[in-house]
Every structure is written in structure tokens, then in C-alpha cells.
Amino acid sequence: MTDAVQLKDAGNKAFAAKQYNQAIDLFSQAILLDPNNHVLFSNRSAAKAGLKDWDGALEDAELTIKLNPKWAKGYARKGAALHGARRWEDAIQAYEAGIAIEDSPALQKGLKEVKDAQQAEESVDPGGFGKMFSDPNVIGKLATNPKTQQFMKDPSFVAK
Numbered sequence: 001m002t003d004a005v006q007l008k009d010a011g012n013k014a015f016a017a018k019q020y021n022q023a024i025d026l027f028s029q030a031i032l033l034d035p036n037n038h039v040l041f042s043n044r045s046a047a048k049a050g051l052k053d054w055d056g057a058l059e060d061a062e063l064t065i066k067l068n069p070k071w072a073k074g075y076a077r078k079g080a081a082l083h084g085a086r087r088w089e090d091a092i093q094a095y096e097a098g099i100a101i102e103d104s105p106a107l108q109k110g111l112k113e114v115k116d117a118q119q120a121e122e123s124v125d126p127g128g129f130g131k132m133f134s135d136p137n138v139i140g141k142l143a144t145n146p147k148t149q150q151f152m153k154d155p156s157f158v159a160k
Helices: 004-016 020-033 038-050 054-067 072-084 088-101 105-124 138-144 149-153 155-159
Strands: none
Touching (some): 020 038, 038 054, 054 072, 072 105
């Protein structure tokens, strides 16, 4: 298989079978033969999203948009990658940009799903209190904060 179209078709079959790594490989081979084909980057973005490689999916979605900024599906790919990465506001902006080009049911559905996911997360943790502890630098911040540093110096407090 040396034709980009054949490689794309084989990648689509692999994607449909949820063989995402194989699909990525086939789309990558096709991209080498046809590097300006926005559909190939879009398809590879979807395959990367299938593996939950949100950064890789976003990178390919952005390349899709760069190659064809008037193709709404590129914004759907970007929105999906950002949704997966839980970057709600950015995902909403991506879907809205796509809707401005073409108001399709797929883009509307993606936008609704992101807004629903954002709302669900906020209703579980309305103040964002849980996010504070996901910061890898939280201990350092507490140790340098004048209001908490005395507590952080006490080994019996830190041990708890």
C-alpha cells in the first residue's frame, strides 16, 4: 500500500475496529505521502482520542484547522480533545468556533456534552476545593504561606 487514499481507508477500518494504534500508524503513513491533507490529521486526531491521548489529539486537531480553517469538523476534533483533557472553557470555544462555520448536529451535541460535563463537575465540587489538593506544589505553597507555615513546621501536624 503506497497510496495515501488506500492507507486512509485502511486506517478508517482499523479505527472502526477500535485498533487505534494501527489506525494512527496508517494515518501517519498517509500523512507522509500527503502532508497537506487535513482529513488525515483529523482522522489521526480521532484515533489518538480513542487512546485518550488528549495532547496528541489536540495537536492533530490544530493541524487540521491550520490546513483547512473553514472545515467545521476540525473544530469538533479540537473540542473533543479539549473535552477529554477536561479543559471545559477551551472545548466550548472550539465547538462554538465550529458552529460559527457550520451549525451541525455533531457540533451541537459535542458542545452540549462539554457543558453538561462542566456542570456535573461543578455541582460535585462547586467551590473547586478538591482541585486545590491536586496541585503537586500544594505542600510547598502551604509551607511558604504565612497563615499556614507554622502548622507545616510541626511534624505531628504534617504527619496527620
